[in-house]
Amino acid sequence: MLIFPLGGFVYRVDFSWVQHLLGALLLCCATLAAADGAYKPSGSTARDDTLIFGIHPYTNPQDLFEAYNPIARYLENKLPGTKFQIEASKDYADYEAKLAARRFHFAMPNPYETLLSLDHGYRVIAKMTPDDDFRGLIVARADKKIPAPRDLAGKPLCFPSPTAVAGTMLPMLYLADHGLKIDKEQVRFVGSQFSSILNAYSGDALACGSTVRFWRLWSRDNPDKAKEMTVLWKTEALPHNGIVVRDDVAPQLAQQVASTLAGMDKDKDLDPKQFKADQAHFELAANATYKPMLEFLKRYEQALGLPGQMKARSNTFK
Template sequence: MSAARLWRILGMVLLSLSLLACGERPAEVDPTPQYSRQGKVETPVYVLAIHPLHNPARLFEVYGPLVEHLNRRIPALTFALEASRNYEEFERKLAQRQVAFALPNPYQTLQAMDHGYHVIAKMGDDAQFRGILLVRRDAGITQVSELRGRKVAYPAATALAATLLPQAFLRSQGLDVNRDIENLYVGSQESSILNVYLGRVAAAATWPQPWQSFQKTHPDQARELVVQWETAPLINNSVMVRDDIPAAHAERVAQELAELHTTPQGRALLAAMELTRFERADDARYDVVRDFIATFERTVRPLSAERAP
């Protein structure tokens, strides 16, 4: 695929995001594969949507090269990257089957299965899929009990590593997150971190990937913060495909992802994602998440009201 064509695709996506930022809604997305003509050959254009690991600009910076790699390695297909303003918008896209491929968090993975998506791969490094709670170094907060009566920031109500795992941890330490603290869902990982840096909250929840990225992009601010608590890990984010995408196309994507770590170029792409590899996976790998969610809803808070329509 030519560079000019790639930039046209990215430009269309960025324009869509600009309209959303201004409060305008783009035309409804046709969930069927779109086709682009190159000479006499028609190739499907598959949108890859990634849940809000970063703000849209940073997400394009980190994951844009991965989409370019897929376009180079699978020339018979065309891939376009799509960001979302927040978790709710991303989950709505899955519920409405608007994208061909998606990289959701494990809780969103379960939701997407209900809408006809299936797991074909996952991020490796499961030990890194854990929640962390940040406080300011000068806050003097060392005990979970010191958060009682104060505000805690999270990126979204349905963020698994950055919200559900921290809230389950706080509950295990004797803090009732429904009554003992004020929970603020601020829209993104970066916003959560910045809220504690600015002193708007006593603690902020996130997970290692965005925290590592924040340390690189905002080193001065990051030095003012400390990881005070960490949770136990869970299974990492999945890569999913919609059930009407040809199996051969899904297989090529899964193969390319699983082989990234075998070449220097692929390892460089992974390093930008704070990741060492992708792995083959299927729906059954996420049964452990069903168990976690069942326990979370029984002991912490219900999630049914948070599910996308």
């Protein structure tokens, strides 16, 4: 309280309300900070004994957690005493930085990042399957008549991102191998396979890149739209997403995880309702499994030139 005389009067000013206001503001800020930090894909609050399982960010974090948390719980159930935490990343650059920093105990990188991880002390123990799902597609509206890849010359095309192996790189190499001279000005990268397909559906692009697996799931969830679309061409297959383990994880545990994943789709007690994105299919694999991916990158570099972020790391794969 402040007391002071003025004009023959004594004034008492109580500033306790300021203290209350400041307290309320501080509480509000703390609450907002807590809310902002409540969702942390980085997994920084994991227990010391938690095994961090990093999934490459092919979709948004929420969908990724919904798809792969059941796998983490399955592993915990089959391997008593273990604790797995699925970790998302904000984008591919963030994910690849975590691989380089050896953040993950286990990870599921795409085929390119699987090769990348080998340079940071990881090794391949399993992979997703079937490889037939790891093919690219070129998709367009059914009412567009496009007899051959050359007919796409100068027309707007869209793809998920420059480094998306199945959704972008396989389709672009297919087009180049079949006579289309791709002008960079005609290509737009729209961030996701979902956006890629919608751009072709709306007519903003004449054709788009997608993958066998995503197209199957999108068609299932959007049957009416799918009837208006058609698959123009399908690319070759590459080895599917890898499962890698850090070199300081106990070999026995690594083998148990690999064997458990490889046996998932043969488990009679498995609840298929938990795996709506067909993500419960794995098989055993090794580093040598990804030799076809290495050859693909060399072909892509010769035909189209690797994306900048890949070219910078190309020495890793020689």
